[in-house]
Amino acid sequence: MGDRDKSQLMxxxxxxxxxxxGMASGRLANCTSMAAAYEVSTKSILRDIDYLRHQRDxxxxxDAVRRGYYYTEEQYxxxxxxxxxxxxxxxxxxxxxxxxxxxxxxYDRLKGVFDKIEASLPASVSVQPSWVxxxxxxxxxxxxxxxxxxxxxxxxxxxxxxxxxxxxxxxxAATAKTREVAPYHLARYxxxxxxxxxxxxxxxxxxxxxxxxxxxxxxxxxxxxxxxxDATALSADSFGVFGGHHAFPVRIRxxxxxxxxxxxxxxxxxxEVERHRDGSVELLFPATxxxxxxxxxxxxxxxxxxxxxxxxxxxxxxxLAAALAGYNKGSGTATDSGKPPKGIGCEAKGxx
Numbered sequence: 001m002g003d004r005d006k007s008q009l010m011x012x013x014x015x016x017x018x019x020x021x022g023m024a025s026g027r028l029a030n031c032t033s034m035a036a037a038y039e040v041s042t043k044s045i046l047r048d049i050d051y052l053r054h055q056r057d058x059x060x061x062x063d064a065v066r067r068g069y070y071y072t073e074e075q076y077x078x079x080x081x082x083x084x085x086x087x088x089x090x091x092x093x094x095x096x097x098x099x100x101x102x103x104x105x106x107y108d109r110l111k112g113v114f115d116k117i118e119a120s121l122p123a124s125v126s127v128q129p130s131w132v133x134x135x136x137x138x139x140x141x142x143x144x145x146x147x148x149x150x151x152x153x154x155x156x157x158x159x160x161x162x163x164x165x166x167x168x169x170x171x172x173a174a175t176a177k178t179r180e181v182a183p184y185h186l187a188r189y190x191x192x193x194x195x196x197x198x199x200x201x202x203x204x205x206x207x208x209x210x211x212x213x214x215x216x217x218x219x220x221x222x223x224x225x226x227x228x229x230d231a232t233a234l235s236a237d238s239f240g241v242f243g244g245h246h247a248f249p250v251r252i253r254x255x256x257x258x259x260x261x262x263x264x265x266x267x268x269x270x271x272e273v274e275r276h277r278d279g280s281v282e283l284l285f286p287a288t289x290x291x292x293x294x295x296x297x298x299x300x301x302x303x304x305x306x307x308x309x310x311x312x313x314x315x316x317x318x319x320l321a322a323a324l325a326g327y328n329k330g331s332g333t334a335t336d337s338g339k340p341p342k343g344i345g346c347e348a349k350g351x352x
Contacts, residue, residue, distance in 0.1 A: 011048050012056075014038055016078050019060070019069055028068020052078075141191045144211035153216035154195055158183040163219040164197075169212045176214055177201070182223040185231045186210075196231070198223075247286040250293055251308040256280050258303040282307070290315065 015034060022029040031042040031049070038045070049069065052058035059072040150166075157164035164183055169176040184205075185196040192209055199206040254262045256279030263273065268285035275281050287293050294315050297304050306313040 008048065008051075011038060011040065011044070012052060012078065015045065015048055015052065019071055022068055023070050023074070028063055028066045028070055030068045033068075144192045144209070146193060146211050147213070150210065150213045150216045151193075153218050154183055154186070154210065154213070156218055157216075158186060161222050161224065163221045163223060165217040165219055166208065166213045167215040168208050169214055171212070180219065181206070181208070182225075184225050184229055187231070247288050248290060248309045248312065249284070250287045250290075250312065251282055251284050251306075252297060253280055253282045253305045253307055254300065255303045258300065294319065 014037075015029075018029040018034050018037070031045045034045045035042040049060060053060050056078065058078070059076055060069055061072050062069055154164055154166075156162070161182075163180055165178060165180050167176050167178050180200040181195070181197040182200075183195055183197040187194045187196060192211060195208045195210055195213070196205065197208075198204070259275075259279055259281045262281055262283060267283065268287075271283060271285040273281055273283055290309075290312050293312060297306055297312070297316055298319060306316050
């Protein structure tokens with residue numbers, strides 16, 4: 001069943017429930033009330049009612065006095081819905097996964113959509129079996145905090161193709177910068193939302209962490225997304241969400257005891273793996289933004305060694321030396337100046 005068919009099914013279930021609730025309360029539902037409650041056009045509701053009448057043989061009539069629809073045969077039931085146990089299980093998983101977005105401005109909207117689906121299901125169907133809640137859990141990843149007003153403004157600019165003036169605070173910068181951005185795309189990665197768009201200050205495509213946008217203003221000026229813009233292509237040679245102009249061939253060797261963890265995941269869409277007789281593995285992939293790769297390599301500790309490119313190996317070596325120096329001092333304070341290692345600065349495409 002396609003997405004369009006599923007969307008119509010949800011509306012049909014909603015209409016059926018609305019008609020029955022209206023008959024029970026004495027206030028019949030009509031196209032206007034149902035369209036407002038479901039946030040669709042009255043024409044969509046009218047088409048669905050015609051479909052129920054002519055394709056599902058639903059005995060629906062209109063009461064001109066009470067200005068609403070009702071069933072002339074109260075015992076009528078919609079044909080059985082093909083909702084398998086696996087479908088129900090998937091719904092429960094989706095509801096549990098949704099909880100990890102509770103601190104995000106999009107949570108209320110997503111929760112509203114889920115509640116709408118839940119309300120449209122037949123009364124005999126339980127969408128929260130007790131065994132699911134007891135046997136499964138979704139551990140939320142750390143979330144960044146996003147200003148709700150900023151999110152709303154950026155979303156409106158994205159939806160209406162209008163420029164947005166943002167005040168963006170780059171990590172390590174002394175002051176925030178005001179920029180005018182044409183928002184092309186929003187992407188979520190590792191607990192953060194990122195805005196991808198054309199920055200007038202840089203005259204090029206840039207990526208901004210939404211949590212670092214301190215203020216946003218919707219401008220009247222509109223824009224057109226370039227025909228050659230492809231959001232999926234942004235990550236083709238990226239390790240994460242940031243991109244650059246030049247792709248580095250990355251090669252990392254992992255110790256034998258870490259090989260199973262490396263092999264069980266797809267780390268990059270264009271990755272290659274080489275296995276060695278001693279059990280170690282080498283992971284090869286292109287990357288256009290090395291700082292993200294550096295942080296990832298460091299997370300493996302002594303179990304990973306960068307073989308290429310030389311810039312990445314030098315950056316990891318410098319970071320480890322600075323960390324060790326901080327521990328050797330015994331002061332508990334970092335000795336790093338906060339500046340990115342030479343050769344892989346963040347001013348590449350997408351670095352802001």
